Amino acid sequence: MKQHNLIPHLFRTEFSKITAVLCKYLGVAHITAAEDIASETFLKALETWPYTGQPANPVGWLYAVARNKAKNHVQREKLFAEKIAPHLSEPATNAQENILDLSDKNIADSQLQMLFTICHPCLSTEAQIGLALRILCGFGIDEIASALLSNKETINKRLLRAKGKLRREQPAIALPPAAEINRRLSTVLRTLYLLYNEGYYSESNENILREGLCMEAMRLTQQLIDNDLTNCPEVNGLMALMCFQASRFAARKSATGTMVLYNDQDTALWDQQLIARGAYYLRQASTGNTLSKYHIEATIAYWHTHKLDSEEKWQNILQLFDLLLITDYSIIAALNRIYALAKVSGNQEAIQSALTLSLTDNQYYHTLLGELFTGTDNAAANAHFTKALLLAKTTHDKTIIRHKMERILA
Amino acid sequence: MNEFMLIFRHQDGGKIASPEQMQIWMKQTMEWIEGIAGQNKFVGGNGLQFDDSKVVRHNGVVTNGPFGEIKETLGGYVIVKADSVEEAVEFAKGSPVLQGDGNTVEVRKLAKGDGVH
Numbered sequence: 001m002k003q004h005n006l007i008p009h010l011f012r013t014e015f016s017k018i019t020a021v022l023c024k025y026l027g028v029a030h031i032t033a034a035e036d037i038a039s040e041t042f043l044k045a046l047e048t049w050p051y052t053g054q055p056a057n058p059v060g061w062l063y064a065v066a067r068n069k070a071k072n073h074v075q076r077e078k079l080f081a082e083k084i085a086p087h088l089s090e091p092a093t094n095a096q097e098n099i100l101d102l103s104d105k106n107i108a109d110s111q112l113q114m115l116f117t118i119c120h121p122c123l124s125t126e127a128q129i130g131l132a133l134r135i136l137c138g139f140g141i142d143e144i145a146s147a148l149l150s151n152k153e154t155i156n157k158r159l160l161r162a163k164g165k166l167r168r169e170q171p172a173i174a175l176p177p178a179a180e181i182n183r184r185l186s187t188v189l190r191t192l193y194l195l196y197n198e199g200y201y202s203e204s205n206e207n208i209l210r211e212g213l214c215m216e217a218m219r220l221t222q223q224l225i226d227n228d229l230t231n232c233p234e235v236n237g238l239m240a241l242m243c244f245q246a247s248r249f250a251a252r253k254s255a256t257g258t259m260v261l262y263n264d265q266d267t268a269l270w271d272q273q274l275i276a277r278g279a280y281y282l283r284q285a286s287t288g289n290t291l292s293k294y295h296i297e298a299t300i301a302y303w304h305t306h307k308l309d310s311e312e313k314w315q316n317i318l319q320l321f322d323l324l325l326i327t328d329y330s331i332i333a334a335l336n337r338i339y340a341l342a343k344v345s346g347n348q349e350a351i352q353s354a355l356t357l358s359l360t361d362n363q364y365y366h367t368l369l370g371e372l373f374t375g376t377d378n379a380a381a382n383a384h385f386t387k388a389l390l391l392a393k394t395t396h397d398k399t400i401i402r403h404k405m406e407r408i409l410a
Numbered sequence: 411m412n413e414f415m416l417i418f419r420h421q422d423g424g425k426i427a428s429p430e431q432m433q434i435w436m437k438q439t440m441e442w443i444e445g446i447a448g449q450n451k452f453v454g455g456n457g458l459q460f461d462d463s464k465v466v467r468h469n470g471v472v473t474n475g476p477f478g479e480i481k482e483t484l485g486g487y488v489i490v491k492a493d494s495v496e497e498a499v500e501f502a503k504g505s506p507v508l509q510g511d512g513n514t515v516e517v518r519k520l521a522k523g524d525g526v527h
Contacts, residue, residue, distance in 0.1 A: 006433060009430065046457065
């Protein structure tokens with residue numbers, strides 16, 4: 001009873017490992033059974049460890065229980081298949097009665113294969129992110145709902161539908177054939193990118209949960225890097241981007257838990273180790289002849305890790321945004337490009353360029369114009385901030401806009 | 411000094427929490443028990459599993475339990491030493507089981523077999 005020094009997130013980490021191996025073992029049609037077996041394993045620990053003390057080898061203990069439960073499950077299914085449904089054309093489960101293989105190698109292989117299965121093109125991006133959080137990251141329904149700013153019912157329905165779809169489509173839990181791997185990898189990377197962004201840009205006040213999403217996205221990306229078949233330049237580019245962004249986690253948080261914007265951050269809080277890691281992956285990404293949007297965004301993020309505003313910094317960022325708009329146009333990238341343009345060529349030229357976008361129902365468009373007018377035409381600035389305030393949906397955005405309006409008056 | 415059994419009753423034993431939540435409960439339960447053991451007042455305890463649970467009825471009918479018509483399930487028990495039921499109740503109040511809506515901890519004095527209970 002003396003040992004309550006449980007490894008942090010032990011259950012969550014082991015849930016994702018056990019579930020991935022079980023999914024592979026039982027087949028894609030039995031994801032729910034895999035989740036249940038994994039959950040029951042921890043329930044058994046909860047019923048035992050507080051009274052007997054934590055076992056000397058907690059992970060080994062959990063695996064022994066999971067193996068046993070898997071064996072019982074397969075036997076029950078077999079009984080069902082033999083006695084009750086002998087006319088079924090397909091066996092109820094394609095699992096063999098061998099022992100569940102929870103070796104490090106099989107865990108890593110199963111997790112990577114499940115990543116591709118979950119990012120199957122038959123599923124919507126939302127469903128992919130939800131399933132990834134549940135199966136690959138071991139989040140509960142409540143935790144997913146609160147990380148994605150949704151509610152339990154919506155998430156539950158989304159996951160049930162996704163699992164139903166996988167049951168019908170029956171994709172193999174395996175890495176795609178070599179010829180297909182690049183195409184399928186792009187879906188996987190998009191899901192990991194969005195998973196990371198959910199954490200990085202989410203409005204949720206739960207910092208720990210938000211950072212958790214980013215860390216999980218990084219861990220899954222690392223799994224792609226660790227396998228020779230999937231260790232492509234784009235994957236390294238994405239990893240570099242994630243490292244650069246994550247380096248500002250501590251600096252983004254104020255003492256009261258509110259968000260500190262880039263310009264106001266204490267650069268001493270930037271994590272230099274993560275910046276160095278990002279630089280490493282960016283070098284790894286610079287092979288071959290593909291230039292993905294992850295390469296470009298990672299390089300933009302790299303320049304943002306430079307503390308000083310130099311002409312070189314903003315010239316580079318501007319050129320990279322030009323490139324990004326050609327590769328993968330988005331409104332946010334277009335607005336960010338104008339911010340860089342202002343830094344390089346001054347506010348007047350940026351205002352002219354912004355006005356041609358004419359995104360009159362976009363709050364970020366008005367916020368940007370408000371900033372560009374501040375100092376030279378405060379009345380125009382105020383008018384744009386007011387429009388932005390009306391369009392803003394979240395408290396967080398509204399606070400930022402009000403803050404900018406107060407700066408005009410000050 | 412008497413011995414009291416603290417019996418955990420769960421309103422919703424079938425509901426499975428997230429792994430992270432289960433780990434939090436685990437840690438809290440361990441700390442709670444350590445707090446009692448630290449005063450040398452912990453006698454023993456155990457969790458009750460849902461696997462292989464049956465209910466045997468008076469006419470010999472055996473059903474899969476503990477679920478069925480009963481809403482509450484027994485999750486486990488601990489036995490503590492206490493001078494009074496009030497002291498045992500104070501121990502019970504610290505149980506993480508009570509974080510669950512509708513869950514209860516029943517406090518019962520163990521019969522001593524000396525005819526004076």
